[in-house]
Amino acid sequence: MGQDLRSPQGTPQGTPQGTPQGTLASGPRCIALVGPFQSGKTTLLEAILARTGAIPKAGSVDHGTSVGDASPEARQHKMGVGQTPATTNFMGETYTFIDCPGSIEFAHDMRAAIPAVDAAVVVCEADERKLPQLQIILRELEDLNIPRFLFLNKIDKANERVRETLATLQPASRTPLVLRQIPIWNGDLIAGFVDLALERAFVYREHMASEVVQLNGGDLDREKDARFSMLEKLADHDDALMEQLLEDITPPRDAVFDDLARELREGEICPVLLGSAARANGVLRLMKALRHEAPGIGETAKRIGVADSKEALAYVFKTLHLQHGGKLSLARVLTGRFDDGAPVQASSGEAGKISGILAATGAQETKRVSAEAGDTIALGKLDTVKTGDTLTTARIAPPSLAGVAPAAPVLAMAVAAGDRKDDVKLGQALIKLNEEDPSLAVVHNAQTHDTVLWGQGEMHLRVALERLHDRFGVNVKSHPPAIGYQETIRKPVTQRGRHKKQSGGHGQFGDVVLEIHPLPRGSGFVFVDKIVGGAVPRNYIGAVEEGVVDGLSRGPLGFPVIDVQMTLTDGSYHSVDSSDQAFRTAARMGVAEALPKCQPVLLEPIHVVEIVCPSEATAKVNAILSARRGQILGFDSRNGWTGWDCVRATMPEAEIGDLIVELRSATAGAGSFTRQFDRMAEVIGRTADQIIAARRVAA
Structure with a gap:
């Protein structure tokens, strides 16, 4: 949580002049920072906050000094494990960035955040291995029609040309990736970039605003060629621009910017910007693009379908239980105004009363008396409100605007309080943990009498145990859940x-x-x-x-x-x-x-497993299934997903336990599966003997 940073120092000094103003969106804006694991989202957030004057100096993920990844678990593992909001000011306008985790295990936090944002910045790098993860993230944004920029990070470390990188990344996106910038090379190093819409060249200065330079020679020829390619893609959705290109007429610069903004907002293109978050290169160009091209709360309300609402509405995208501050509901105000102390109704039918409105930046918080359309805030002590609820100040419960169903859990562990007297405390902590993260599930197994915690992967469950201990003060014993053998x-x-x-x-x-x-x-x-x-x-x-x-x-x-x-x-x-x-x-x-x-015989539960994976990993997946006593039923292309397969098999429950760990290793972290109980089947031979012997030892 954090402070409301709206000071004049948010306007950067030395920003390049000359960007066409156009029609700017009104009201505070909310931007999601998303992207594959370790693509540099949190580092980009630090660069944005430092460049806009919100913080004196960019923090470091490795040193545990970043505004993002501020939780103890994120600091310990040096990775995002939850959303981090941060508010800043740029050229007199307020922006809240929501830094979302990149790991597929924590993807529910991203899914819950994006329905009410104005736009998303997809941070990625020139790494073909992360293409499946990128495709998953872009798919989520595309399905919700969220306007999105792609920020090609770590450009200073790229070892291939940008156009080649773009060709590699394009299969991950169902909309055209439109290159907005091309790099300026100094030997084998990238020294700056050319803004193709602005027709201006900039040389990077580390942790400072870029310097405008003149283009000549080969760089000028490359710029003309790349700009024409950008205009051709824009012309696919603009007949007037197409006619101008066919007649060899240079389109007005303002018209080009208008086209970029319109086609971004209508989901027809995904503009690609270049930079290096670690060096703060390309940050101001990104902020300028967000300022002039990203939609505001008015268009976001229209996209969600509440633009004509006469009532105050807000969408809750995260629930937090603080150790000393009670329950907080992070929310985006879509229409109207919310005042501290006001009664609210939730789409779930529950009612509550706001007890505190806070502005959010990292782990800090600042009180506010009210919040208006566009603001991203935290609402205090709405005990019956949950993630995904829509709130209103009206007396009638509003309809739900964004139902975000968590992915099916894929890994389980049985949990119990280290001390029997903490059983009730553990139960309450698990309820709060599930409120914070609905992609966790708690199941009480009547046959084995275990309390089973289900999650999205090994790290997901590890972080859950750490939160139970550190934040809720419960020492937890854990072990693999018992298999439902019968006879x-x-x-x-x-x-x-x-x-x-x-x-x-x-x-x-x-x-x-x-x-x-x-x-x-x-x-x-x-x-x-x-x-x-x-x-x-x-x-x-x-x-x-x-x-x-x-x-x-x-x-x-x-x-x-x-x-x-x-x-x-x-x-x-x-x-x-x-x-x-x-x-x-x-x-x-x-x-x-x-x-x-x-003549008693042992039976084991058999499940039908459906695995989704990148096509290049299908052979590895088949080998994994065979090694785990799986019977492959067949595989086919994944419906609607280019370059993905869906493999169906039957597997014993005992072999599914840690399947996701091996599956993620074989698919660069992108594969997943669902399962459904099919039947009980007889176990014979050495396998049966081992199971029975283990049962007798346990007894």
Whole structure:
């Protein structure tokens, strides 16, 4: 969280003059910084804040001094693990940047943030290995029609030409990538760039504004060629510009800027800018592009469908539970005005009252008395509000504007409080953790009695455990969740169960005869009563069934028994000593004596797994599945995704446990899967022996 930085010092000194003004968007703007893991998003945020005067000096991710990645977990792992908002001022206008994590494991934070932003800056680099991650991120933005710039970072370290890089990156984008700048080379080093729309050349000065220079010779020829290529792409959506190009008429510069802004806002192009966040190169050009071309809150409200709303509306994109500050709801105001202390209604139907409005920059916070359309703020102590809710000051709950469903979880661990007295505390902490991050899921396994925490990957769960300990003060023990093994029988048996116990006073007597039959797979448990002549009184039949269920809860191999029919055929009773408990015990004893004679067999759960992966990794994925006892059902191109495949297979649940770790390693961090229970299947041979032996050791 952070301070509201609106001081005059936000206007940079020495910025290049001459950019066409055009029609600027009104109101504070909100920009998402997104991109693949370790592409330099947080470093770019630092460069922006330093260049606009919001902070005296850019911090460092490696040294733990950045405004972004401010949480203890982010600092420890040197990576983004959650959203970081930061507000600054540029040329008299307010901008809030939301630094979103790049890892696919924390992608839900990005998905939750982007619906209400005005535009996104996609930070990437000339690294073909990160192309699948880039495609995933661009796909999210494209589906929501979020205007987007691509900032080609680390240009000072690029080892191939920009046009070659652009050709490599284009398959990741469904809209044309339009090169806005070309580099100026000094030997093998990039010394500056030419702005193709502005027709002006700049030489980089490290951590300073670039210097305007004259173009001549080969650089001038390259500029003319690259500019014409940019105009051709713009002309695909502008008939008047196409006519001018065909007639060899130079279009007015202002018209070119208008085209760039319009086609960006309508999702027809993705402009590409160059720079080096670490050296603060290209930052001012990026800010100028955002200022003149990115839409404002009015157009964003229109895109979301609330431009005509007469009520105040805000979208909640993040929930935080601070150790000492209580619950905060990060929100973007879309229309109207919110005042501190005002009652609000949420789209979920819940009501609340704002207790504090805060401006947000990193880990700091500054109080405000109100917030208006365009502002990105934190609202205090809205206990019933959750991420994804729409808020209004009206008395009627508003419709939900952006439902963001989390991806299916892919990795699980069983968790328990290190001290039994902390069980309740752990339960409350898990609820808060899930509120902060809906891509986590908590499941109570009735069969194994485990509390299972599901997440998006190994690092995702590791960070969750760290938060439980550091922020919520709960020491947590964790272990892999138990597999839902079961057993069944092959052979029918008839067995008498007799319980007789004599003591002072009333004794205990129950006597039953049970026929045990195997059933087809998936039948479950069936109880049949065939008592005639009152051999077992009717009032004890229910107790017999309960005893049978008790006996089936743990078979001779150590697991619950399924797919059997128990038929009560005969028995006897005592008029004084018989009771519900006696017959329940007799039935349980009969089942326990019968099952070892029924040729018990071990069953394991089998799931249908659907894996999505880049096509070049499909062979590796098939090998992984085969090594994990998977049966490949087939694969096909992923519908609507260029260069991706979808592989379907059946796999034992025991082999799926850490599948995602190996899968991500084989797919440069981009692959994922969904799974669905299919059936229980028999396990034989050495595998079965190992499972049974491990169960007996555990018992």
